[in-house]
Each structure stands twice: as C-alpha cells, then as structure tokens.
Amino acid sequence: MPHTSSQRPALGIMFVLIAGVFWALYIRSSAKVGALVPGASGLAVAMLVGxxxxxxxxGVVPAPQPIWNAAQDPMLLLMIFGTAMFASVIPYSAELMALRNLPQQVFSVLMSMEPAIAAIAGWALLDQETGPIRWVAICLLMTASVGITLTTTKGDSPKQKDDGEDPVPMPLPE
Known part of the structure; x- marks a missing residue:
C-alpha cells in the first residue's frame, strides 16, 4: 500500500524517534561496556555477536556470486578486511575510548556531527549538492557541539567522577 503525501511526515518522524531511541541505547550500553570491560574486549565480543x-x-540473500567464492579471491579478502577495519573496528574503538573519557551528553552531541561531516566530505570530495537548509542544519549541529563541549565541566567526565564505587571489570573466558 503506497503512502500518501500526508503520511510521509508522520512516518519520517516515527523513524527519527525510533533511530533516536536506538542511538541513545547504543551510547548508554557502550558506556556501560566501556566501564566494565577493559581494553577492546567488549568490542571484540560485540563484533563476533554481530x-x-x-x-x-x-548465506541466504541472493547475490551475483555465492559468499564462499570470496574465500578464493585474495584481493577481495583484502578489501573485505580493509573495509571491516576502517568502517567498524577503528571507528568503534575510537568511540569506546571517547566514551571512557567524555560525559555521555558530550559524546552524543559530538557523534551527531557525523552526518554533517559526511555532508561536507560529499560536497568537497564528490561534488554532491548540499542545499541551504542542510548547511543551516550543519551549522546548528556544529554550534551545539561547540556549546556542549565548552559548557560541560571537567567534573562531568566519567573518568574523573568519583562516586566511591569503581566498576568491576568483567572476567573474560580463557
């Protein structure tokens, strides 16, 4: 059943709210994992679960070639490995380190700049069109990022906050 033009804004708002809820859950759970699990062990487990x-x-989605054919092409395996490292492992490791040292509120605003940075990169590197409304949104995001970063005190940092309880690291299987 096609959506009418009057349903599109409501559907878009619903998707934005759902995305916001999952984004908040991601930040809260990543902060908890970062506090409980030392190093990048939590990230490694999350990658394996994913x-x-x-x-x-x-394995079941139709593709031009079966997935097992990738194992026969060393160049393709190298590209898969590179994509995994640069698209997941390195960024998520950096996010985990940032969550250990920044308040969640600051982290969430800084992470909200990712679409703005992508839009600027698309415009500068790929000559993608970015309209005036998007530029205003990008400027507002950057202003919010600078504002939250400047107004958050050092005492708000989870690393410096001392509530008398140190998180107990989760033992890892040997």
Whole structure:
C-alpha cells in the first residue's frame, strides 16, 4: 500500500524517534561496556555477536556470486578486511575510548556531527549538492557541539567522577 503525501511526515518522524531511541541505547550500553570491560574486549565480543547474526543472512540473500567464492579471491579478502577495519573496528574503538573519557551528553552531541561531516566530505570530495537548509542544519549541529563541549565541566567526565564505587571489570573466558 503506497503512502500518501500526508503520511510521509508522520512516518519520517516515527523513524527519527525510533533511530533516536536506538542511538541513545547504543551510547548508554557502550558506556556501560566501556566501564566494565577493559581494553577492546567488549568490542571484540560485540563484533563476533554481530557477525553471528549477519552471517546466516549473508548465506541466504541472493547475490551475483555465492559468499564462499570470496574465500578464493585474495584481493577481495583484502578489501573485505580493509573495509571491516576502517568502517567498524577503528571507528568503534575510537568511540569506546571517547566514551571512557567524555560525559555521555558530550559524546552524543559530538557523534551527531557525523552526518554533517559526511555532508561536507560529499560536497568537497564528490561534488554532491548540499542545499541551504542542510548547511543551516550543519551549522546548528556544529554550534551545539561547540556549546556542549565548552559548557560541560571537567567534573562531568566519567573518568574523573568519583562516586566511591569503581566498576568491576568483567572476567573474560580463557
């Protein structure tokens, strides 16, 4: 059933709210994992869980070539590995380190700049069109980022906050 033009704004708002809820859950759960699990062990477990959920889907989704053909092409394996490192492992590791040292409110505003940075990169590198409304939104995001960063006190940092309880690291299986 096609959506009418009057349903599109409500549908868009619904999707924005759903995305916002999951974004908040991601930030809260990542902060908790960062406090409980030392190093990048939590990230490694999360990547394995994600791979376990997506692997069966990759095996049944129609593709030009079966997924197992990738194992026969070393260049393709290198590209898959590079994409995994630069699109997931490195950024998520940096986010985990930032969450350990920044208040969640500051982190969430700084993360909200990702679409703005992508829009600027698309405009500068790919000559993608960015209209005036998008530029206003980008400027507002950057202003909010600077504002929250400047107005958050050092005492708000989870690393410097001392509530008398240190998080106990979760033991890892050997």
């Amino acid at each position: 791979a376990a959920f997506i692997a069966p889907v990759a």
